[in-house]
Amino acid sequence: MSLEVINSPLLALVQDKGRFSYSSIGVTNSGVMDEYAYFIANSLLGNELNTNIIEIAFSNIIFKATKNTMIVITGAKCEFFINEIALNTWQTYNIKTGDIIKIGKILSGSRVYLGVHRGFIIQEEFGSNSTTLKENLGGLKGDKLQKGDILDFKSFNNSSIVRLKEKYIPNYDEELILRVVLSYQEDFFNQTQIEKFFSSTYTITNEFNRMGCKLDGNVISCEIDGIISEGISFGAIQIPKDGKPIILLKDRQTIGGYPKIGSVLSIDCFKLSQCKPFQKVKFTPISLEEAQSKVKLFYLSCIR
Amino acid sequence: MHFKIASVDSIIIYFGDEINQEVSLKVKKAFTSIIALKDKALIEIIPSYNSIFISYDIFKYDFNSLKKMLETSINFDSLEKQEETIITIDVYYGKEVGFDLEEISKKTLLSIEEIISIHSNKLYDVYAIGFLPGFAYLGNVDKRIKMPRLTSPRKTIPKGSLALADTQTAIYPQDSPGGWNIIGKTAMELFDKKLSTLSPLSVGNKVKFNSITKIEFLNQGGIL
Numbered sequence: 001m002s003l004e005v006i007n008s009p010l011l012a013l014v015q016d017k018g019r020f021s022y023s024s025i026g027v028t029n030s031g032v033m034d035e036y037a038y039f040i041a042n043s044l045l046g047n048e049l050n051t052n053i054i055e056i057a058f059s060n061i062i063f064k065a066t067k068n069t070m071i072v073i074t075g076a077k078c079e080f081f082i083n084e085i086a087l088n089t090w091q092t093y094n095i096k097t098g099d100i101i102k103i104g105k106i107l108s109g110s111r112v113y114l115g116v117h118r119g120f121i122i123q124e125e126f127g128s129n130s131t132t133l134k135e136n137l138g139g140l141k142g143d144k145l146q147k148g149d150i151l152d153f154k155s156f157n158n159s160s161i162v163r164l165k166e167k168y169i170p171n172y173d174e175e176l177i178l179r180v181v182l183s184y185q186e187d188f189f190n191q192t193q194i195e196k197f198f199s200s201t202y203t204i205t206n207e208f209n210r211m212g213c214k215l216d217g218n219v220i221s222c223e224i225d226g227i228i229s230e231g232i233s234f235g236a237i238q239i240p241k242d243g244k245p246i247i248l249l250k251d252r253q254t255i256g257g258y259p260k261i262g263s264v265l266s267i268d269c270f271k272l273s274q275c276k277p278f279q280k281v282k283f284t285p286i287s288l289e290e291a292q293s294k295v296k297l298f299y300l301s302c303i304r
Numbered sequence: 305m306h307f308k309i310a311s312v313d314s315i316i317i318y319f320g321d322e323i324n325q326e327v328s329l330k331v332k333k334a335f336t337s338i339i340a341l342k343d344k345a346l347i348e349i350i351p352s353y354n355s356i357f358i359s360y361d362i363f364k365y366d367f368n369s370l371k372k373m374l375e376t377s378i379n380f381d382s383l384e385k386q387e388e389t390i391i392t393i394d395v396y397y398g399k400e401v402g403f404d405l406e407e408i409s410k411k412t413l414l415s416i417e418e419i420i421s422i423h424s425n426k427l428y429d430v431y432a433i434g435f436l437p438g439f440a441y442l443g444n445v446d447k448r449i450k451m452p453r454l455t456s457p458r459k460t461i462p463k464g465s466l467a468l469a470d471t472q473t474a475i476y477p478q479d480s481p482g483g484w485n486i487i488g489k490t491a492m493e494l495f496d497k498k499l500s501t502l503s504p505l506s507v508g509n510k511v512k513f514n515s516i517t518k519i520e521f522l523n524q525g526g527i528l
Binding site: 020022023024025026027029125126134135136137181182183184228230232233234235236254255256263265266288289291292295296299 | 309316321347351353354359362363436438478501503
């Protein structure tokens, strides 16, 4: 016994960095949607960066601790209580046996992360604890967390706390500009279409989940209807027949046959993952060289 | 071979622009030589009909250095005499599991026996795996039984169902919604957590379907 789920959360999943090297047989990467909030959580806890965590969407989850530990909540701004006392996120808390941890309403952003010191003890499936519901893989029996589930961990007694500096806490309400590396079938979109794509403001629709994010706004047309199915990258922007972009995220299918104009930078997909339907996004081009240096910088600063 | 950026940390290599055995063979050979590198900086390698997608560690390679490395490593000659792996899959082509057999028979004016014989007499290539874990796209199906996808997809296609769509055939490795025509069922596991390879099929393999009786199917653990 360690952390017991007391209520029935809508969508709480055990995740980690993801499941790699099985894409060739159709297994998706999965993994946390927002790596920034995830790495910060593990870094505050003093964990290895790829330690597992709970990703909570649509809020409202209650746990009872049956061992001492240290926890942290990062990601979306939310109501957070320990034994009914409202507390701030992005800092560690020392938990005692019997404590009730509650995450209430999400106030800004859309995914909350709850990590514990040294992570949960769960058998990995194909090198990962990441839960992929459509594949019935990872987590506890391939499923989302249910009332009565028990997440075990090694008990830990500690008295100090660690807090993230205010300036590093993201504001999830800002209009997001997604940097795009033009790629894949870019040559099948003429200059007018590319200019339209980069000058339009798009609205995130309700079709937004761990697989991808469908946008609404100016229609982009492609000279070809479809392509021979091929491997899809994280962040790839598909332009289906209706001309409205779909950005593919962590639980994307491994291959697909829609033309793609380019790919959103991975580190910008993490920010997108904290957006909500009806929020606005824009695209801006970035060269591959610059994109790689930005992404390297992100990972280097996480390690530090 | 044509190299193209896919994303900040991935590339895609094209080996032709149509679906045929020659292109598929090139993909298979290139895939084999890339896998043989055992290069940990190549994170995902996804072969498909005419392409191979690779995501890579950008701390180890950039686009140009990776392209150069792959150009010298990919070898199309060495495997010329490699034996083909043929995987036989037992299928019960019965009406109670092959929901669309009668409809296909009506449309093609072929008897169900003829459809089964045409389908099971061919050796298929595994062109790609995707959509679901272990879902292998096999081709090409004989033109006489070529069938378009259903106009409205089924909400649930049972695990193990053998399906047809256009020039392709496949088995659903798990229960799933789907729009392909169903012509039979196998008791074989196509995505098995107990298998070290997870999936008995990989791109470049060949597949042969073996028609079995209802009794044999049930004896293998098949579910009607």
